[in-house]
Amino acid sequence: MSDKSIQILLVDDHAIVREGYRSLLQKQPNISVIADARDAAEAYQNYKTFQPDVVIMDISMPGQSGLEAISRIRQYDGQARILVFSMHQNPSFALQAIRAGALGYITKSSDPALLIHGIYQVYENKLSLSPDVAQALALEKLGQDKARLDDLTVREFEILRLLLEAKNNQQIADILNISPKTVSNSHYIIKRKLEVNSDIELTRLAIRMKLLNLRDLIDEAE
Amino acid sequence: MSDKSIQILLVDDHAIVREGYRSLLQKQPNISVIADARDAAEAYQNYKTFQPDVVIMDISMPGQSGLEAISRIRQYDGQARILVFSMHQNPSFALQAIRAGALGYITKSSDPALLIHGIYQVYENKLSLSPDVAQALALEKLGQDKARLDDLTVREFEILRLLLEAKNNQQIADILNISPKTVSNSHYIIKRKLEVNSDIELTRLAIRMKLLNLRDLIDEAE
DNA sequence: ATGACTAACGGGATATTTGCCCGATGTCCA
DNA sequence: TGGACATCGGGCAAATATCCCGTTAGTCAT
Structure with a gap:
């Protein structure tokens, strides 16, 4: 893994947030951002074009949602590893994202280190949830x-x-x-x-x- | 202005967004981020400590809101130049921010160039609004x-x-x-x-x- | 049909909120 | 510097909320 870095596709409609990712991820020696996208359609296209190892995806985007993009990508590649990075703390969002085929769900208010950690987890096909969301999901799971x-x-x-x-x-x-x-x-x-x-x-x-x-x-x- | 850069205080509760600002703003020769804050109280403290030229402020934060922070800062320094950078496109938010004492209101979905432009505008004590918000505000004159x-x-x-x-x-x-x-x-x-x-x-x-x-x-x- | 159960209704008692008024203070501006 | 406003809260009667209770009536299984 040290001889080949994790290739990332960034999907977020806010330029400032994409900028944030890039800046943050550039500091990681084993991670490199190879492409980005600002909406669901572009995400799908770029997934096919660049075949990234991990997709980092915002799910609140104008037009087609990130969830839709996740489904499309997973349909194209059942092995796609997708990490959702969302501002929503609501566990229902997380649940939906996981159902749609995401492997991780990290809230934007989390410490950036959690995002990095999530990327490695997802890269290894492991589930990764923000602690806050995980806890909320657990509590909520008892049909309410x-x-x-x-x-x-x-x-x-x-x-x-x-x-x-x-x-x-x-x-x-x-x-x-x-x-x-x-x-x-x-x-x-x-x-x-x-x-x-x-x-x-x-x-x-x-x-x-x-x-x-x-x-x-x-x-x-x- | 070329011999002295604009000193910025960043206020946003999301670390990734602060990272984004920093990265973006660092590319600007005349702008430098001298401090940041993740909530209203910290924003007020840091304003007093660092006396920035321009404050970039998110208004949706846990606990005390950005509006409160704007009021507090303006009360402390009637000349404070504050630019709100918000995810809300709703012109009512913009209006309230302006009323609270902000000089600018740019939506997060705007092109980053607009943020930069807004900073210069606000630095020169000029009002700066995102085109989308400005238009919505104008249109809204008819809403009951x-x-x-x-x-x-x-x-x-x-x-x-x-x-x-x-x-x-x-x-x-x-x-x-x-x-x-x-x-x-x-x-x-x-x-x-x-x-x-x-x-x-x-x-x-x-x-x-x-x-x-x-x-x-x-x-x-x- | 009778006892067990539950839904629907509403009284009583007290805590809390609402609705509206008021005055004190501070700020901004003409 | 005087007037318009914003903010903050006290006062107080009326209304509601909260919680507990009993009555009535319908269902249902034994």
Whole structure:
């Protein structure tokens, strides 16, 4: 390995970040950046052209996402070694990336040494995850959101829908012909079951669960 | 200007991005990076210590935001020249940054040449905006909701950001070093200014306004 | 049909938040 | 230097949230 350095293809849409990689990686004797790309299509092309040992890939890019690029590259070369370097700490991103065929997932907020380490790991076909992501993934793996949603009773679900339409207790009480107190109690129970402790969290969860139609929200905006 | 280079303080929580700046800026004969910082507090300290000519600042950082840092620095030195380099294309962010005292706002997706150009502009006390943001700001004059968003003061905007992260009053108070009561009051004022009457509506509005990253929310779901 | 279970409803009690007002202070600018 | 604003928070009544409780009614298996 000392006679032949690891050939890297860099994929990131931010020039400043590509610059950062280059600068950082140049200091590594066994690593050399042989090409870069600023989007998914270019990444795929350059993978075929340069046949790098390891691809370092950002997954948040305009147009086709990095995930798509990972799939394409893996389809072309089942042995491709891809390390995702992302700003997202969200373990769902990591999970998706791994599913798409990445071997590593390191967050941009990690110490650069972790990136270097990840490159070597991936080069040797070993999985490499940022500690923060690994931990989050582990915690999350015990199926959560959906299961929790299923804990709601039908009535609670109904009340939740109305709450999400930004109706207040009295309005909901009128609609359902129950006391505002019951609405308030249900609101509380819903939050407890869904393990959130504010309406803001509740709304975010609802959007993730697609209870609140994102399209509607987007189209509302101008 | 050729006999004395522009002294830069870099503020960004991502090491790789700081590396990118350094590498990029080192190629500029008239610019030298004399210090960096990874959060608001460190930025303030280092500003006082190093008295840089220009501060390059990311505004999305854990804990105290870049906006806070801008205010603090400007309070200490009314002549401070600050260039915000942000991933947010949303013109509201730019507006708030300018209000807080920044002289420039360049998006991270811009060509690096724009950053360099921005540095020179800001160094000469000239306003510098990314073309994309400038255009969006111009277009936005017609937006209904955005107009309302722009009614928020810098402080309110900052508190809104933290609220949207589902932080409670006490947490926000701790971060900003103010009383929970003030947070609560601001929360109320924000809702009144934005003409919503619940946190659920507030969150929906925030999503429409793209203050809350839609992509994150969508991708979070499985 | 009866006991066990659970959903739905809502009262009570207390803690916390909300909604709105106020004044104090600081800053910036004409 | 006076007025417009931003920031910070106290006060206080009304509303909600939180948690516990009991009642009613429907389901279901024995």
